[in-house]
Amino acid sequence: EKVDYQEGFITKDHCPLTVPVRLQPLTDTYTVDPKPFARGKFATVRRCRNRETGVDYAAKCIRKRRRAVDVRHEIMHEMFVLKQSEHCPHIIRLHEVYESSTEVIFVLEMAVGGELQRVLEDHEVISEKVATRLMRQILEGVTFLHERNIAHLDIKPQNLLLTSTFPRCDVKLCDFGISRLISKGTEIREILGTPDYVSPEILQYEPISLATDMWSIGVLVYVLLSGHTPFTGETKQETFWNITSGILDFPEELFGGVSNDAKDFIQRLLITEPSERMTVKECLRHSWIRCGGNLENPWSDVVLSSRNAKVSVFSVEVAEEVTCG
Ligand SMILES: Cc1cnc(Nc2ccc(CC#N)cc2)nc1Nc1cc(C2CC2)[nH]n1
Numbered sequence: 001e002k003v004d005y006q007e008g009f010i011t012k013d014h015c016p017l018t019v020p021v022r023l024q025p026l027t028d029t030y031t032v033d034p035k036p037f038a039r040g041k042f043a044t045v046r047r048c049r050n051r052e053t054g055v056d057y058a059a060k061c062i063r064k065r066r067r068a069v070d071v072r073h074e075i076m077h078e079m080f081v082l083k084q085s086e087h088c089p090h091i092i093r094l095h096e097v098y099e100s101s102t103e104v105i106f107v108l109e110m111a112v113g114g115e116l117q118r119v120l121e122d123h124e125v126i127s128e129k130v131a132t133r134l135m136r137q138i139l140e141g142v143t144f145l146h147e148r149n150i151a152h153l154d155i156k157p158q159n160l161l162l163t164s165t166f167p168r169c170d171v172k173l174c175d176f177g178i179s180r181l182i183s184k185g186t187e188i189r190e191i192l193g194t195p196d197y198v199s200p201e202i203l204q205y206e207p208i209s210l211a212t213d214m215w216s217i218g219v220l221v222y223v224l225l226s227g228h229t230p231f232t233g234e235t236k237q238e239t240f241w242n243i244t245s246g247i248l249d250f251p252e253e254l255f256g257g258v259s260n261d262a263k264d265f266i267q268r269l270l271i272t273e274p275s276e277r278m279t280v281k282e283c284l285r286h287s288w289i290r291c292g293g294n295l296e297n298p299w300s301d302v303v304l305s306s307r308n309a310k311v312s313v314f315s316v317e318v319a320e321e322v323t324c325g
Pocket residue numbers: 037038040045058060092108109110111112113114115158159161174175176
């Protein structure tokens with residue numbers, strides 16, 4: 001029967017996979033840290049350890065009622081997106097689901113390296129070599145979603161988790177709490193997302209699409225390479241004006257050492273007209289991603305130990321011959 005995709009939520013009617021929801025207490029199977037290590041508006045995240053296997057997970061506890069409104073269908077949507085993504089190495093994996101009278105609990109893969117946001121706070125900027133390696137993984141995760149017509153709608157450094165200590169880590173996308181199924185003919189217009197990363201169409205109440213994620217990816221790369229967001233104003237209103245103005249600049253003091261290829265990549269995403277932005281597949285074919293960072297000193301990431309000056313060389317496997325620079 002016709003399923004109402006109107007709001008872009010995936011329901012059990014059109015999700016091919018089933019997810020067993022356990023009703024017994026989480027603490028029967030896991031020891032759970034009392035103190036959450038992360039909090040969102042409607043969820044808290046606690047470290048939990050499986051009593052039998054000793055494996056650590058992140059338990060995301062989500063309240064089923066928000067301001068007296070039942071939002072279980074939104075939580076079930078997030079669960080179905082996570083379930084469909086369980087085989088993508090660049091998306092945080094859902095292990096199992098519990099439900100109590102007040103909460104749904106996602107037992108999720110633990111990424112011990114924490115948020116990419118912390119690295120930005122500690123490092124200011126990231127080398128292009130590392131940035132392109134991480135962006136390739138993020139773009140592969142977004143490709144997985146876009147191939148299934150799922151828009152994440154909240155791509156930002158806080159939702160990009162590292163698997164180990166930076167810079168020798170991998171990165172995984174998390175938090176599908178405001179993601180939406182973008183299906184032909186239905187128009188979703190909702191104010192979503194985080195001010196600095198939100199796209200012009202969202203601010204102008206235009207239809208949301210997969211291209212909305214591509215705008216956020218452009219903002220993300222700008223931030224990774226400069227440590228600053230491109231449109232932030234003194235007030236939210238000024239930020240929103242800057243976003244819809246289409247004015248983008250690369251101040252010399254921030255982008256002096258950044259390659260033209262990187263700036264070209266950003267410029268092809270931070271375009272106010274959604275249909276003119278690169279798609280995620282076009283991003284993976286862009287020369288900055290294919291050759292990114294190789295143009296600098298290729299050993300820029302070598303770790304020289306202080307005691308004996310040995311050079312730890314990591315085996316480099318060339319996936320495909322590309323002509324770079
Ligand atoms: C070490 C760590 C530190 N900080 C966060 N923050 C964080 C960011 C976004 C969301 C939003 C969500 N979802 C939740 C927590 N997550 C961590 N590891 C996780 C977190 C997780 C799963 C995603 C919860 N696995 N490993």
